[in-house]
Amino acid sequence: MLSPLASTPAVSSEHPPASVSTEELEDAATISKKQMETGKASQRQQSQADVDPFASNYGDVPLEELQSKAISGRFWTDICDLDDAAEGRSVLVRGSAQVVRNVGKMVFVVLRQRMSTVQCVLRASDEGVSTEMVRFAADISKESTVDVQGIVSIPKKPLKATTQKVDIQVRKVYCISRANPLPINLEDAARSEAEFEKAEQNGEKLARVLQDTRLSYRFIDLRTPANHAIFSSIQCHVEDKFREYLRSRKFIGIHTPKLISGSSEGGAAVFKLLYYGQPACLAQSPQLHKQMSICSGYGRVFEVGPVFRAENSNTPRHLSEFTGLDAEMEIKEHYFEVCDIIDGLFVAIFNYLNEIFKTELEAINKQYPFEPLKYLEKTLKLTYAEGIQMLKEAGTEIEPMGDLNTEAEKKLGQLVKEKYGTEFFILHRYPSAVRPFYTMPCYDDPAYSNSFDVFIRGEEIISGAQRIHKPEMLMKRAIECGIDVSSIASYIESFRYGAPPHGGFGAGLERVVMLFCGLDSIRKTSLFPRDPNRLTP
Amino acid sequence: MLSPLASTPAVSSEHPPASVSTEELEDAATISKKQMETGKASQRQQSQADVDPFASNYGDVPLEELQSKAISGRFWTDICDLDDAAEGRSVLVRGSAQVVRNVGKMVFVVLRQRMSTVQCVLRASDEGVSTEMVRFAADISKESTVDVQGIVSIPKKPLKATTQKVDIQVRKVYCISRANPLPINLEDAARSEAEFEKAEQNGEKLARVLQDTRLSYRFIDLRTPANHAIFSSIQCHVEDKFREYLRSRKFIGIHTPKLISGSSEGGAAVFKLLYYGQPACLAQSPQLHKQMSICSGYGRVFEVGPVFRAENSNTPRHLSEFTGLDAEMEIKEHYFEVCDIIDGLFVAIFNYLNEIFKTELEAINKQYPFEPLKYLEKTLKLTYAEGIQMLKEAGTEIEPMGDLNTEAEKKLGQLVKEKYGTEFFILHRYPSAVRPFYTMPCYDDPAYSNSFDVFIRGEEIISGAQRIHKPEMLMKRAIECGIDVSSIASYIESFRYGAPPHGGFGAGLERVVMLFCGLDSIRKTSLFPRDPNRLTP
Numbered sequence A, B: 001m002l003s004p005l006a007s008t009p010a011v012s013s014e015h016p017p018a019s020v021s022t023e024e025l026e027d028a029a030t031i032s033k034k035q036m037e038t039g040k041a042s043q044r045q046q047s048q049a050d051v052d053p054f055a056s057n058y059g060d061v062p063l064e065e066l067q068s069k070a071i072s073g074r075f076w077t078d079i080c081d082l083d084d085a086a087e088g089r090s091v092l093v094r095g096s097a098q099v100v101r102n103v104g105k106m107v108f109v110v111l112r113q114r115m116s117t118v119q120c121v122l123r124a125s126d127e128g129v130s131t132e133m134v135r136f137a138a139d140i141s142k143e144s145t146v147d148v149q150g151i152v153s154i155p156k157k158p159l160k161a162t163t164q165k166v167d168i169q170v171r172k173v174y175c176i177s178r179a180n181p182l183p184i185n186l187e188d189a190a191r192s193e194a195e196f197e198k199a200e201q202n203g204e205k206l207a208r209v210l211q212d213t214r215l216s217y218r219f220i221d222l223r224t225p226a227n228h229a230i231f232s233s234i235q236c237h238v239e240d241k242f243r244e245y246l247r248s249r250k251f252i253g254i255h256t257p258k259l260i261s262g263s264s265e266g267g268a269a270v271f272k273l274l275y276y277g278q279p280a281c282l283a284q285s286p287q288l289h290k291q292m293s294i295c296s297g298y299g300r301v302f303e304v305g306p307v308f309r310a311e312n313s314n315t316p317r318h319l320s321e322f323t324g325l326d327a328e329m330e331i332k333e334h335y336f337e338v339c340d341i342i343d344g345l346f347v348a349i350f351n352y353l354n355e356i357f358k359t360e361l362e363a364i365n366k367q368y369p370f371e372p373l374k375y376l377e378k379t380l381k382l383t384y385a386e387g388i389q390m391l392k393e394a395g396t397e398i399e400p401m402g403d404l405n406t407e408a409e410k411k412l413g414q415l416v417k418e419k420y421g422t423e424f425f426i427l428h429r430y431p432s433a434v435r436p437f438y439t440m441p442c443y444d445d446p447a448y449s450n451s452f453d454v455f456i457r458g459e460e461i462i463s464g465a466q467r468i469h470k471p472e473m474l475m476k477r478a479i480e481c482g483i484d485v486s487s488i489a490s491y492i493e494s495f496r497y498g499a500p501p502h503g504g505f506g507a508g509l510e511r512v513v514m515l516f517c518g519l520d521s522i523r524k525t526s527l528f529p530r531d532p533n534r535l536t537p
Helices: A028-038 A040-051 A131-138 A193-201 A211-216 A225-248 A287-295 A336-356 A358-367 A384-393 A406-420 A471-480 A485-496 A509-516 B028-038 B040-051 B131-138 B193-201 B211-216 B225-248 B287-295 B336-356 B358-367 B384-393 B406-420 B471-480 B485-496 B509-516
Strands: A058-060 A090-103 A106-113 A116-123 A145-153 A167-177 A272-275 A278-282 A300-308 A321-330 A380-383 A424-428 A451-456 A459-466 A502-508 B058-060 B090-103 B106-113 B116-123 B145-153 B167-177 B272-275 B278-282 B300-308 B321-330 B380-383 B424-428 B451-456 B459-466 B502-508
Touching: A058 A131, A090 A116, A090 A131, A090 A167, A106 A131, A106 A145, A116 A131, A131 A167, A225 A300, A225 A321, A225 A336, A225 A358, A225 A509, A225 B225, A272 B272, A287 A300, A287 A321, A287 A485, A287 A502, A300 B300, A321 A336, A321 A509, A336 A358, A336 A424, A336 A451, A336 A459, A336 A502, A336 A509, A380 A384, A380 A406, A384 A406, A384 A424, A406 A424, A406 A451, A406 A459, A451 A509, A459 A509, A471 A485, A502 A509, B058 B131, B090 B116, B090 B131, B090 B167, B106 B131, B106 B145, B116 B131, B131 B167, B225 B300, B225 B321, B225 B336, B225 B358, B225 B509, B287 B300, B287 B321, B287 B485, B287 B502, B321 B336, B321 B509, B336 B358, B336 B424, B336 B451, B336 B459, B336 B502, B336 B509, B380 B384, B380 B406, B384 B406, B384 B424, B406 B424, B406 B451, B406 B459, B451 B502, B451 B509, B459 B509, B471 B485, B502 B509
Parallel strands: A058 A167, A116 A167, A380 A424, B058 B167, B116 B167, B380 B424
Antiparallel strands: A090 A106, A090 A145, A106 A116, A145 A167, A272 A278, A300 A321, A321 A502, A424 A451, A451 A459, A459 A502, B090 B106, B090 B145, B106 B116, B145 B167, B272 B278, B300 B321, B321 B502, B424 B451, B451 B459, B459 B502
């Protein structure tokens, strides 16, 4: 019989069985005694060991070992931290097996963590590596979660993995969670249009992963480099920067209720439900409550949170639920004070993304090519009248008191880009008729309002305005707009006890990311998108 | 007739009428020409001017002047920035008239911005101040929004206002938004229990503002110093610190859908609605989607967002909608890795609040006295078995496979405080029967689970666990717990394509703030609370 320590089978050197007390490792004798008792797993590994003296260096980790059985004190290295300074060191890495390639007696496993990958090499001739172990590695299904322990080495030429300068010469390999055959191939899901075209020219046919399939298997689709760049880097940092900028300008982060008694924006596009027997709505925006926060003396507030729109819009730019980036602030004199915040805020966000996330923007660009956003350090402002005049001169007639449709917005974006060299601008002083009831009319002509939209690449991403702070006027406008004022009674009431002039804006996080990156669908920037046809996953 | 400039009436010197082009001030001639045309407002001010040569130094600002008519370039000083360095300087301040006190020919107006107040003094004998102006100021209703322009001066002795060292000798005063008579008095709303008792001892009777009245007029109630401290400072910074700590440890901020097809936590406490004709739920937590994000390879994620509970609980610790602080992470070996994050995170939050927000915590303490939270730099962990043993020894028998009720939790909190000197601790290894279906059972006894609750002052604020990452086991547990597995099919599916072991936790922002500050109701830490009886404001 093998000595107690030698009998420690397959998994245990990397996943040593341990006692209930997980704070410290037990001594070897106790471990081996416990092993005698553990049964099946050890027995199976034992019989494996009879065949292969290196059986303890590989295998499927039994669930039991993954149920918080022990704390071994081992350290797992992050792939992004691997570099040539680690040459010769033994490292332990857990990742997803993105590629498993068997070349004779060698197996290459490319492990992935988020956007980082590293190549791991098994050779049957290497120390402690048996032919059975190589066979085991070759059989690991793609996307399985795998632990690899090995020596960092420097390959002769840079590799294709993101960790180009080093690879790992594998000494141990354990499968933590084996993946089923994949319904979509990640390589296919990550291809650019150019690759498809090139293949077609060469007479090849590559598999396309259609958007609906992607979304049904979103938990696989999200693993592509472009998606990791979008969500792990760009989207997350847009929000960070949004918060940081506003916090530094004395804005307070708030959370307002999504369950409300009356619709916040009017119209039919509202999800209704019963709230303990009482009719309620899901907030279409934090509009009412962010204004009430201003009436409560909070001065400057912002909120990042879900907003709900029951519109039956199946367009590439609409979602039924998205992440609102909302702000509201006292203004001293003019709604341009709000525009100034937007100007500073978004230019700061754009500058930051361009400076810090070159690699990530490249990853997106590789799959979905786009031109960097053109914007000015001081954001251009045009009046609505100037905007429709530009359109008129270019041959597009707009009803002067109507709204711009998507096509006209696109065209205006093009005209502004040509004339002013920017794809980010503010259009203000919209006709009152096309703005919500709470919008402050212009002092000199109530047919116009102290409102604005902000455009990126010819698409609206922000709406904002000065708000009506006089309760009588607000009530009158609500009634004119067909709002059931009883459902927003407390909102109107809040303006009766000293309400400072104020304004604010709302943007959509997904739309900001989509348009900054020139993507063609908002479904690409929502982690688990919701539209009229999709409530899962 | 007065010269064009002299005719510029009341408001205009502080609120100069301007043209449509708001970028620059127009020259005086144009201004006066416009004024001739503006009608009513000017006429009224004109006739006022006939009576009082100083009429332009005070008045109600007409709405027109507040409709983004002009940008004057004037600078409004923040009250918190006023100090003795400003002595002799002319400043312009906008705030809420918290106090208006008429003492003979003098009027004291205390202006407030968030937690800061400054005393403003009008004397009929002062330069440019008429008796009419003093009368006007005396008539300003409490909580009106007011602009004051005056000279910073140093009073003989420190004042009661938060700006103790300086006051403002008023030269001009304009009412921006006049408050109606207040349904609740802010002074009453800000009183401590001790004040009521003291008054009672002196035979006085002070008006009490009951909680329900407070909440109905939340936009007034929120103006008290304690509420400003809670929302502008503590709550907002708990979130900031939560994000900052997790971001620095490679967590990614995500946003998951609140509209979902199946209930995330099981049970009946779920709001249901129709989603384009299809049955849907409001997420009781981001549980399913944060786990799916881990299955998508995002490694470590967190979310701050609303969670919805349709429980019919009218307790001081339940809300129907609150702000979830959720995190989920891959674990290498043990759920203690999650506990370590919680330990570091919450100790960092507590230390930060205690260091930075002494004034704010004092403001809360003044109205709602509390003892500073006792916590250890390294958070105590006890097993559930140890916890019920402590209770048993103290005479409270707990069903070993059942859950702790609120009373037992309170008592355990007390026992732990006495024995270990901490009011913040982790209780782990709960019976499986009292945990959600997705909780990983212990490796050595499936009747127990790799789960934990975290307590502050004897109340649960965090629940967490290792999760089941094997789809078959997950499905089995869901069925055993009576979950409709078809409604969470895609969630279960997401574990089939390589799912790393993982765990996470969820806390409630409102509960963290409530318990850190020793408050007696969660309604005190929700900006606009929602409970079974309250859907407004």
